[in-house]
Amino acid sequence: MLIPLLLAWTPTPVPQAIPDLPDLYALKASVLETGTGEVIEHAVLLVEGGKVITVGEDLVVERGIPIYELEPNQVVMPGLVNAYTRVGVTGSGPSGVQPWMHASDELYPAAGEYAKAREAGVTTLGHYPSGNGIPGRSVVVRPKGASADAMTLKDDAYLKIIMSSSKSAKGSLSGGFKNADSWLEKEAKNKEKWDKAKEKFDEEDDEEKKKKLDPGPYKPIKEDPKAASFMELRDGSLTALISVRTAGDYLHLIDAIGEEKFSWDLRVVMTRDMNIYHVIEKVADSGRRVVLEPEISLHPGTMRQRNLPAEFARAGTPLVLVPRNDSVSGFEAWRRHVGEIVASGLERSVAIRAITMEPAALLGVGDRVGSLEAGKDANILILSGDPLEPGTQVDAVILEGALVSGEVNL
Amino acid sequence: MHIQTNKKTGSLRAAALFLPLAMGLVAPTVAQEDEDPADEWFVLQGGDVYTGTGAVLRGASVLSKNGKIAEIGYDLYIPEEAEILDVAGYRVYPGLVAIESRGLFGGSSDLANSVDPFSKNMVLALSAGVTTARSGSEVAKLRAGHIDGLVLTSGVLPGLSYSKSNPSGKRTLRQKFEAAVRYLEAYAQWEIDKKSDKDLKEPSDKGVDSSILRYVRGEARPVFSASTRTDLLEIARLAQRFGFRPIINGCQEGWIVADELGRAGASAIITARDRSTKSEQLVRTGGSSIENAAILHRAGVSVTIIPGSAGISLGGIVGRDLMHLTVEAGFAVRGGLSEKAALDGITIEPARLLGVEARVGSIEVGKDADMIVTDGDILHYQTFVQWAVVSGEVVYDKEAELFFAHIRPRPEGSLSPEERVDAGETADEEIEEDSDDSDPPEESGEEAGDEGDGDSRP
Known part of the structure; x- marks a missing residue:
C-alpha cells in the first residue's frame, strides 16, 4: 500500500537543458574563495578553454568578453x-x-x-x-x-x-620493502651472471666456440608486481x-x-x-x-x-x-x-x-x-552564500569551464 | 645497597665558593667527564626513598640516566639538562611487579608488535603502581606512550601439574624426573671416566625431557598450581627428592605445611584474601587462612602476592582486581606478614620468579628507573600513586589522567611541569580553589608524624 503511494509522490526528474557557457567568459563575484585560504572581494575570474586565465580584484575585462555578474550574496569557490x-x-x-x-x-x-x-x-x-x-x-x-x-x-x-x-600488518609493510630488496638482489645476480657470460663471449676469438657461448640479449628476471610497487614508493x-x-x-x-x-x-x-x-x-x-x-x-x-x-x-x-x-x-x-x-x-x-x-x-x-588560480582547471562553484554556513545552496557548478549543474545568468 | 654520595659535587661546590678568590687558578672542570648531550637525565628530588632493599632514605634524590638509575642519595650532581620532578613530602617506591596480568597491554601475544601503549588499562594499572607485568609468557614494562623497550623477557613460568586428581600424570612426571636425574648422573660419571678412556661414548639424552632437565639443573623453576595440603606435600617431596625449587601458585593450605614447603625451597604466589573452607569429613586442619602469607614467609617460603583477578575490572565490587595489588598485600599484613615482606611480595619477589630481578623490583643503582611516587604508605588503602616513572620517564601523573585527578587533587605547587590533558585556564583555577580547602592525605598511623604531604611543601 505504502510503496505505490511513495512512488506516486516521488517527483520525476525533468531533464534540464543546461545552456552551454562560451569558451571565453568572465565571472564577477562579490566574494571569491581561491581555495588557498585567500578571499578576494569584488573578484573577477576569467575563464578560457576550461582553464582559469586570471583571477583578481576589480580586474578590467576586455570589451567583447561576456561577463556573468553574480548576485551580491553569491560566493565563488573552487570545486x-x-x-x-x-x-x-x-x-x-x-x-x-x-x-x-x-x-x-x-x-x-x-x-x-x-x-x-x-x-x-x-x-x-x-x-x-x-x-x-x-x-x-x-x-x-x-x-x-x-x-x-x-x-x-x-x-x-x-x-x-x-x-x-x-605483526601481520606491520610485516606487510616492512616485508614489502624487504621483498623489493631481495628482488633487486636476485636481479643483480642475474645481471652479473649474464655480464660474465657476455665477457667470456667477447673474449673468445674462435668463431665456432663463440657461437656456443653467445648469451643472447639480456633477459631480466620475472617481474614481481609486489616488489615493483614498493620500488615505486621508494623512488x-x-x-x-x-x-x-x-x-x-x-x-x-x-x-x-x-x-x-x-x-x-x-x-x-x-x-x-x-x-x-x-x-x-x-x-x-x-x-x-x-x-x-x-x-x-x-x-x-x-x-x-x-x-x-x-x-x-x-x-x-x-x-x-x-x-x-x-x-x-x-x-x-x-x-x-x-x-x-x-x-x-x-x-x-x-x-x-x-x-x-x-x-x-x-x-x-x-x-x-583544488584552487582558483591562473592555469588551473575552471572547476567553479557558485554558492548562495558563505560556503560553510548551514543553508547555503549550490546555485551552479562549472566543471572545466562548462556548466554542469544549476544556472548562471548574463 | 648502592647508595653513593657524589663527593665530586662537594668539591665542586667548594670550588664555586672560592671562585672569586681563586679565579684563574682553579678552573671549574666539567663535573662528570662522560657527559653526553644526548643523555637523558631525570631526577626524583627530595622524596623519602623506600629502596626495597630495606633502606629508607628520607628526603633523598634518585638520578636516572637514559632510563637507568645512576645515583641515589643526597646532594647529587644534577646535570643542567636533567628533568627534575620535585617529590619532597612524597614517598618513592620501586615500581610494582605483577606476576600475572590480563589485558593491560591491549595486544595479545607478541607484545612488541601488538601493544597498545595508550590503552586505558595500562594507565589504570600504572595508577595502581604496577610498572612491570607478566602477560602470558612475556614480561613487559608498562611504558605508556612507547612501543619500544617494552618486553623484558619471555617464556617465563613454565607450568607443571602434579596433583592427586591425576595419579597417572603424577607417575609420568616422576618418571621424567627420574630419567633426567639418571641422565645427569650418567653424564657426571662419563666426565670422570673419559679422562681414563677417551673413546667412551657420551651418554645419550634421548628420551629425557629437556625442560625437566633444566629444572633439575636449577636453570629454571616450574610452577605448580596447587592449593590442598596433600598436593603441596607431594610437590614438596618431589622437589626435595629431585633437587629443584618449585613455585606454587594458589597455595591456600600452605600455612598447614609451611615447614615442608620451606625446606623444599618453594616460592608461593598467593592471594591473601583467598577463601576455601575445610572439608568437613577431614579431622585434620584444612582450609584457607588470612595468616597464610605470614606463616609461609616465617617458614622461609618466599611470598609473591597477586589479587584474585589479574585483570583491570571496572564492574562489580571494587577491590579484587589488579588495581588493588597493594590492597591485597595489605591484607597479607593484616594476617601478620611484615610490611617489608609485603612490599617485597609485590616488587622484588615476583621480579625474581620472572627472572627480571636484575632490571626491576627495587631502587638500586644500575637497575631500570622504574619507580612510583605515592602520597603515603604504599600498603595503605587511602594512598594514591601520584606519579609513575618507567625507564626514567613520567608515564603516569595522577593530575593528568582523568581517573583520580578529582580525588584529593595535589596542591598547585606540586603540579608536574608537564602539560595536562586539558590544561585550560579554568582547569587551573579549579584546582587552585580545591587545594585551598583540601585536606592533607591521611597517613597510616605511625608514619603520620614524619610524613609530610603537599601542604607542607614550599
Whole structure:
C-alpha cells in the first residue's frame, strides 16, 4: 500500500537543458574563495578553454568578453575535492597485500552518483580501492565523461595501506620493502651472471666456440608486481595513504617504516573512543597530511568534546577533510559539517583548504584542481552564500569551464 | 645497597665558593667527564626513598640516566639538562611487579608488535603502581606512550601439574624426573671416566625431557598450581627428592605445611584474601587462612602476592582486581606478614620468579628507573600513586589522567611541569580553589608524624 503511494509522490526528474557557457567568459563575484585560504572581494575570474586565465580584484575585462555578474550574496569557490571516497564505484576488493591493484578497474562511468556528486559541488573524486591490508592504488576522476578513460584525471594516485597494531600488518609493510630488496638482489645476480657470460663471449676469438657461448640479449628476471610497487614508493613515483585507528597504531606504523624513506600521508579513522590525540605532536612533526572526517569526538571515557581536526591543524598538520558519510547525502552535508567544526575552533581558511587545495595535493593533482588560480582547471562553484554556513545552496557548478549543474545568468 | 654520595659535587661546590678568590687558578672542570648531550637525565628530588632493599632514605634524590638509575642519595650532581620532578613530602617506591596480568597491554601475544601503549588499562594499572607485568609468557614494562623497550623477557613460568586428581600424570612426571636425574648422573660419571678412556661414548639424552632437565639443573623453576595440603606435600617431596625449587601458585593450605614447603625451597604466589573452607569429613586442619602469607614467609617460603583477578575490572565490587595489588598485600599484613615482606611480595619477589630481578623490583643503582611516587604508605588503602616513572620517564601523573585527578587533587605547587590533558585556564583555577580547602592525605598511623604531604611543601 505504502510503496505505490511513495512512488506516486516521488517527483520525476525533468531533464534540464543546461545552456552551454562560451569558451571565453568572465565571472564577477562579490566574494571569491581561491581555495588557498585567500578571499578576494569584488573578484573577477576569467575563464578560457576550461582553464582559469586570471583571477583578481576589480580586474578590467576586455570589451567583447561576456561577463556573468553574480548576485551580491553569491560566493565563488573552487570545486570540492573528495580525496577519499567510494561513491560511484562498486565491488569488493580482496584482502592481503595487492599493491598492484587499481581502483580504476572498478570505475563505472554510468553510475548515477556522479551526477549527484556534481550537484553537491564535488568536482574531483579520489577513489580508493576496497579491501584490507594493502588493497591497491587509488584513481582520481572528475564526475563526467562516458568512459573510464575520459573520467580519469590521474591513475595510481596513492597506494592505500591499512596499518594496525599487529605483526601481520606491520610485516606487510616492512616485508614489502624487504621483498623489493631481495628482488633487486636476485636481479643483480642475474645481471652479473649474464655480464660474465657476455665477457667470456667477447673474449673468445674462435668463431665456432663463440657461437656456443653467445648469451643472447639480456633477459631480466620475472617481474614481481609486489616488489615493483614498493620500488615505486621508494623512488617517489607512488605515494601512500596509510590508515590508522589509534595512537598505538601510529607508533607501530613508525616502527614498521623504520629507516625506509617514502612519501606518505595519514588517514585517521574516526572511532568512538579516539585516542589519536596522544600522537598529534608527533604527526605534526612528521609533516604528513591527515585525512579525517569533520567530526567532534569524545574524549575516551568522558562526555568531553574534542575537536581533533582543529587540534591537528593547530599543531601544524595539513588537514584533508572528507565527508562524514561516504554517500551522496554525505556530500551534500559536507560543507555544513566542516562549518560545524569551524564554529568550534578550526580556523576557517584551514577548513576551506582542507576540502579543496589539500586533498588535491594529496591526490597529486594540485597543479590542476583544488584552487582558483591562473592555469588551473575552471572547476567553479557558485554558492548562495558563505560556503560553510548551514543553508547555503549550490546555485551552479562549472566543471572545466562548462556548466554542469544549476544556472548562471548574463 | 648502592647508595653513593657524589663527593665530586662537594668539591665542586667548594670550588664555586672560592671562585672569586681563586679565579684563574682553579678552573671549574666539567663535573662528570662522560657527559653526553644526548643523555637523558631525570631526577626524583627530595622524596623519602623506600629502596626495597630495606633502606629508607628520607628526603633523598634518585638520578636516572637514559632510563637507568645512576645515583641515589643526597646532594647529587644534577646535570643542567636533567628533568627534575620535585617529590619532597612524597614517598618513592620501586615500581610494582605483577606476576600475572590480563589485558593491560591491549595486544595479545607478541607484545612488541601488538601493544597498545595508550590503552586505558595500562594507565589504570600504572595508577595502581604496577610498572612491570607478566602477560602470558612475556614480561613487559608498562611504558605508556612507547612501543619500544617494552618486553623484558619471555617464556617465563613454565607450568607443571602434579596433583592427586591425576595419579597417572603424577607417575609420568616422576618418571621424567627420574630419567633426567639418571641422565645427569650418567653424564657426571662419563666426565670422570673419559679422562681414563677417551673413546667412551657420551651418554645419550634421548628420551629425557629437556625442560625437566633444566629444572633439575636449577636453570629454571616450574610452577605448580596447587592449593590442598596433600598436593603441596607431594610437590614438596618431589622437589626435595629431585633437587629443584618449585613455585606454587594458589597455595591456600600452605600455612598447614609451611615447614615442608620451606625446606623444599618453594616460592608461593598467593592471594591473601583467598577463601576455601575445610572439608568437613577431614579431622585434620584444612582450609584457607588470612595468616597464610605470614606463616609461609616465617617458614622461609618466599611470598609473591597477586589479587584474585589479574585483570583491570571496572564492574562489580571494587577491590579484587589488579588495581588493588597493594590492597591485597595489605591484607597479607593484616594476617601478620611484615610490611617489608609485603612490599617485597609485590616488587622484588615476583621480579625474581620472572627472572627480571636484575632490571626491576627495587631502587638500586644500575637497575631500570622504574619507580612510583605515592602520597603515603604504599600498603595503605587511602594512598594514591601520584606519579609513575618507567625507564626514567613520567608515564603516569595522577593530575593528568582523568581517573583520580578529582580525588584529593595535589596542591598547585606540586603540579608536574608537564602539560595536562586539558590544561585550560579554568582547569587551573579549579584546582587552585580545591587545594585551598583540601585536606592533607591521611597517613597510616605511625608514619603520620614524619610524613609530610603537599601542604607542607614550599
